[in-house]
Amino acid sequence: MSSNYSINPVIGSDGRRGVLSFVGVIVFFTVWTTVSYLGWVNSLLLPSPIRVFESIHDVGFALIIHSLATLTRVVVGFSVGVFIGMSVGTLMQYNRNIYQILDGVVETFRPVPPVALVPFFILVFGFSEFGKLLIIFMGVGLLITITTIEAIKRVPAPIIRWGLTVGLNRQDLFRLVIFPAALPEMRGGFRIALALAITLVIVSEFMGATYGLGYLISVSKVTLTTPTLLLTIIILGWLGWGLDRIVQSIFNRTTAWDIRAKGTTK
Numbered sequence: 001m002s003s004n005y006s007i008n009p010v011i012g013s014d015g016r017r018g019v020l021s022f023v024g025v026i027v028f029f030t031v032w033t034t035v036s037y038l039g040w041v042n043s044l045l046l047p048s049p050i051r052v053f054e055s056i057h058d059v060g061f062a063l064i065i066h067s068l069a070t071l072t073r074v075v076v077g078f079s080v081g082v083f084i085g086m087s088v089g090t091l092m093q094y095n096r097n098i099y100q101i102l103d104g105v106v107e108t109f110r111p112v113p114p115v116a117l118v119p120f121f122i123l124v125f126g127f128s129e130f131g132k133l134l135i136i137f138m139g140v141g142l143l144i145t146i147t148t149i150e151a152i153k154r155v156p157a158p159i160i161r162w163g164l165t166v167g168l169n170r171q172d173l174f175r176l177v178i179f180p181a182a183l184p185e186m187r188g189g190f191r192i193a194l195a196l197a198i199t200l201v202i203v204s205e206f207m208g209a210t211y212g213l214g215y216l217i218s219v220s221k222v223t224l225t226t227p228t229l230l231l232t233i234i235i236l237g238w239l240g241w242g243l244d245r246i247v248q249s250i251f252n253r254t255t256a257w258d259i260r261a262k263g264t265t266k
Helices: 014-037 049-059 062-094 096-109 114-125 129-153 157-165 170-207 213-223 226-254 256-261
Strands: none
Touching (some): 014 049, 049 226, 062 096, 114 129, 114 170, 170 213, 226 256
């Protein structure tokens, strides 16, 4: 008996999903405009969307510089953190001795919020760019390490036995079978790591920076320029949304076989 049932609750054409997303944004801004127009909230606390977007002119060209500064830190920090995390996680699963050596270190720092390390990094590195990036490397790297370890653990045993049956050595087994099979399970961890990278960038810019959206938010808070503050938050959300779509697109391309097998694409 055939069925159109899919395990993915958001299955549908890209066009339809795009329209629904656009409708959701329009409804959000409509409610915001209505609340502001009726004066239900003090305009100093919640200016109208029109006033918020007018603040683009107030900030001027510097808004592009702030956005690019934050975007660069996020991309660099996330990319290096992913490389470190995947390398460490794979090595820990590949070699029992490496796992035993690093497991205590990973489990010690895993429960510690990376934000808690920001004051220490400022004390050691000051307000240097290296210190900002290092805290992102550590936060993202640790999360991706755990993601990689758990994804490799969840590789089905029959797949591993098949690789051994065809005569693959341990290195080729990891490279050609285990790692590709584990990659689809890393999608959620990567998306969470991206959100963490954005959070750590903004926090580090709060603590000390001359450019960046976090710096702009901090200045807006002090000067009570709420429109600029909300504009910066909206831009930050759009940047995060765009980067998340890129990450998902990369996974869709590299793990297309897994997506089709689960019936999430036509």
